[in-house]
Amino acid sequence: MVIRGLLWAGLLAGLVALANADPGPRTVEGRLDARGQQRVPLSLERDAYLSGELPGRGLQLELADSADRPLRRLVEAQDGRRGFQLVAPAGNDFLLHLSGAPDAAYRLVLAAPVPLAAQHAPAETLDSPRLRRLQAELERGGDSTAFWAERAAHGTPLVEPAGPGEDWVTFLWRGAQRNVRLFGGPGYDHAALQRLGRSDVWFVTFRLPRQTRLSYQLAPDVPELNADPGTRRRAILATAQADPLNPRAFPARQADPFRYDSVLELADAPPQPWVAPRPGVARGSVERHLFDSPLLGNQRAVYLYRPAGYQPGGADNHLLYLFDAGPYLDKVPTPTVLDNLIAAGALPPTAAVLIDNPSGDTRAAELPGNPRFARFLAEELRPWLQARGLDAPASRTVVAGSSYGGLAASYVALRYPQVFGNVLSQSGSYWWAPPGEEPEWLTRQYVEAPRLPVRFYLEAGQFEQGDGQLGIFETTRHLRDVLRAKGYPVVHREWASGHDYLNWRGTLAEGLLALIGTPPPR
Known part of the structure; x- marks a missing residue:
């Protein structure tokens, strides 16, 4: 609606009538008076939202109260930003005070005001087609009984096609009182499930590539604690x-649902052909030893794996050092993986030492960039292994681990390339830095060091991207780029997974094949 050249009284009457009759957007046009001024009356309820625009430089716009006392400046005369937004203060009657050159033309565009009662976010459109149908049923007065019976028959999560190569995946929980969190799954942040209306259905939906493989748990009614962020975050474990x-x-x-994870594998998740025992494949031996380290001042378990028929001193013997022995025996069936690869002729004879952590605190102190731990491996553990027939030159030795273990593998190879010639890193924590240092400390060490005779297999999960901070996904890519620029051989893989042993159990074989695999016959 356009208003041109009205006198003050007529403008006042016209705009008041306009405000009462037409809640839509409006345009006010005219000219400033001989003093370069014009006042446009404005009626707004308290806390109403108003936006608008005063095109063209040279004009200034202020909000004033009904007595023409300035409240705030909305547009500066020479400001390139000509739009404005405001929330109405107390009082219903205001003035929009325009000023500029005498007789200057103006055009003021005002959007329809939004009263406080009408200020709300748009209704969320559910991504899941099945949940949209359930939402409609609930709005008609139905309940969720049939939905839960359907889920009991077909299982969870709910998986629905989303487009080429992707699925909608909806994680579900029934009947929480206060909240539900997703522990694991796609992301770092313990995604919150939301309640569907007032029903007993709690849900969160992700659009995931069809290659996704991950493990997860669900945490209903996580306690909200008045505590530090770390304590509050760990409360999900309750x-x-x-x-x-x-x-x-x-x-x-297991009988105890708190002791195991649930599995999501979408239709195109890559196969993991080496993780299950195979008929007719001879099993290697695993021995547990306790190792005392004078350098570190502690004792730990180490596990020695020898493949079936292993001959100490064999011309083609290889050796794998692997951190975090516990999960690499319980969650990643490392001996079975090696048995199968060696029996298939895909790997040469490869022994392994799996190195345990005395405690969680010790792990956090020893694995990230610790020169004493690197010395322990090269100067204490290696001679002990040699005395037991487990030895190989650096070019046939792999040092491997995940998370801090992947970081440690890259670090010890930097310190002792004459011992460790191959690095296998699964989701290495390359964001890490010593206190007071910038992130990605180890990457900078490789920038500064001369190129070494070391080969790399680096991998990370697509769901390990940092949310507003450097994540494993991004920092692994950065290390890859630095190493390749320095001339290192690097195999780099990315998976539709997270920080997850379910994925690592299959990709351990991928890394071994890339670094020390036997070339297939031609």
Whole structure:
């Protein structure tokens, strides 16, 4: 609606009538008076939202109260930003005070005011087609009984096509009182499930590539604690448990649902052909030893794996050092993986030492960039292994690990390339830095060091991207780029997964094949 050249009284009457009759947007046009001034009356309820625009430089716009006392400046005369937004203060009657050159033309565009009662976010459109149907049923007065019976028959999460190569995946929980969190899954941040209306359905939906493989738990009614962020974050462990409607478990189903994870594998998740025992494949031996380290001042378990028929001193013997022995025996069946690869002729004879951590605190102190731990491996553990027939030159030795273990593998190879010639890193924590240093400390060490005779296999999960900070996904890519620029051989893989042993159990074989695999016959 356009208003041109009205006198003050007529403008006042016209705009008041306009405000009462037409709540839509309006345009006010005219000219400033001989003093370069014009006042446009404005009626707004308290806390109403108003936006608008005063095109063209040279004009200034202020909001004033009904007595023409300035409240705030909305547009500066020479400001390139000509739009404005405001929330109405107390009082219903205001003036928009325009000023500029005498007789200057103006055009003031005002959007329809939004009263406080009408200020709300748009209704969320559910991504899941099945949940949209359930939402409609609930709005018609129905309930969720049939939906839950359907889920009990078909399992959870709910998976629906989303487009080429992607699925909608909806994680579900029934009947929480206060909140539900996703522990694991796609992301770092313990995604919150939301309640569907007033029903007993809690849900969160992700659009995921069809290659996705991950493990997860669900945590209903996580306690909200008046504590530091770390304590509050760990509170999820109080209620995190397997998904009761998901029949797939990792590493295996138990009577206690708090002791295992649930599994999501979409249709195109890559195969893991080496993780299950194979008929006719001879098993290697595993021995547990306690190792005392004078350098570190502690004792730990180490596990020695020898493949069937292993001959100490064999011309083609290889050796694998692997950190975090516990999960690489319980969740990643490392001896079985090696048995199968060696029996298939895909790997040469490869022994392994799996190195345990005395405690969680020790792990956090020893694995990230610790020169004493690197010395322990090269100067204490290696001679002990040699005395037991487990030895190989650096070019046939792999040092491997995940998370801090992947970081440690890259670090010890930097310190002792004459011992460790191959690095296998699964989701290495390359964001890490010593206190007071910038992130990605180890990457900078490789920038500064001369090129060494070391080969790399680096991998990370697409769901390990940092949310507003450097994540494993990004920092692994950065290390890859630095190493390749320095001339290192690097194999780099990315998976539709997270920080997850369910994925690492399969990709351990990928890394070994890339670094020391036997070339297939031609």
